[in-house]
Amino acid sequence: MPKLPLCPYCGARFLYSEVRRSQNKKTGTCPHCEKPFCVGGGARRMILYAVSTLLLVGLNLSLLKIPSMNLTYLLAATVLGVAAVRLLVPYTVRFFPERPARSDSAGNGKNS
């Protein structure tokens, strides 16, 4: 079962639309605890694209074996498949704690 990313600090859940907005950014900010985080999951997204491309090619090849199949229907099936994959992309996104800028001060718990 695919899951949407959670805030790495407070574990807050994000809405699908919020994840979708941040999926192409490198960093984001949690609206709940207002801490910055890194947006990751690029490797998972590559796997999703690779697997779905193979599945779509397989689907096209098997649809081609149906005698009454025409190219319009084939194209529609492919477009639907690509649209479905794009809907799944937010589920591959993961949020990681942002690495703090290098500093020698050990001041923890300054905020809040």
Ligand SMILES: [Zn+2]
């Ligand atoms: Zn948070």
